[in-house]
Amino acid sequence: MSEQVKVVVVDGHTLVRFGLTGLVGREPDLEIVGDTGLGAEAAAMVAETEPDVVVLDAFLPDLDGLQLARELRDQYAELGIVLLASDGRDDVLFKALASGVSAFVTNTAPTEEILAAIRHAAVAATSFTATGLASAMARRDQPAAQPLLSPREAEVLSLLGQGLSVRAIATSLCVSLSTAKTYVARLYEKLGASNRAQAIMTALRLGLLESS
CATH class of the missing domain: 3.40.50.2300 (Response regulator)
Known part of the structure; x- marks a missing residue:
């Protein structure tokens, strides 16, 4: 060179x-x-x-x-x-x-x-x-990261974020009230939340929900 x-x-x-x-x-x-x-x-x-x-x-x-x-x-x-x-x-x-x-x-x-x-x-x-x-x-x-929420749970989170009640969520998803309650309870568990406000705040912090 x-x-x-x-x-x-x-x-x-x-x-x-x-x-x-x-x-x-x-x-x-x-x-x-x-x-x-x-x-x-x-x-x-x-x-x-x-x-x-x-x-x-x-x-x-x-x-x-x-x-x-x-x-x-x-x-x-x-x-x-x-x-x-x-x-x-x-x-x-x-x-x-x-x-x-x-x-x-x-x-x-x-x-x-x-x-x-x-x-x-x-x-x-x-x-x-x-x-x-x-x-x-x-x-x-690294192994591919698994999404925190299932598609159904993400849908429930979106409806919660829109202010829908659990009964309204059941109607929107065409499921029984008890099934909707199960979805919400599972969602709260994954997000470490005990109520709607906590769940929404955690979801916003994790980027799972966009602020309006």
Whole structure:
């Protein structure tokens, strides 16, 4: 690798691409050797300029950026690949990890984080890094949370929140009064409440009921 890290930017958003080339170009250890807004031009540009790092938009206008990343990784084992995305959801992060890129960054990340990702990719192309990776892994390993309330209990809570009496709730749900009382009692038990007011306050605090 040369003294300066050679970088190619592939991003379909003109302003983002210009911003990246300007940002990278100001760094004494980094050098922009090419940029394009089309994924179809990326492979030829990489072959011609032989960069150390490609900064690649995950959602290109003409190609799937993740697929392009996989193809570049298959062809260039030592190429640093930084994947940029507007969406930092866990599923996008894990797709980035699976594609073999060196780093994943959202395009709203601080400039220091983007530059750090490029420098990481230049020296550790096959080592994945992403802000929030550890917490995303922890969330993935957790069993899916079960909803606190059943659909019927959520319905009863909504009717309570509207001020309906237990008898009116029974009529609304087309069930007997005793069944409605059972629903309400079960709801109170789950919410740790002894009356309607407590149940509604707890439900609001837990986000189970929207305040009117």
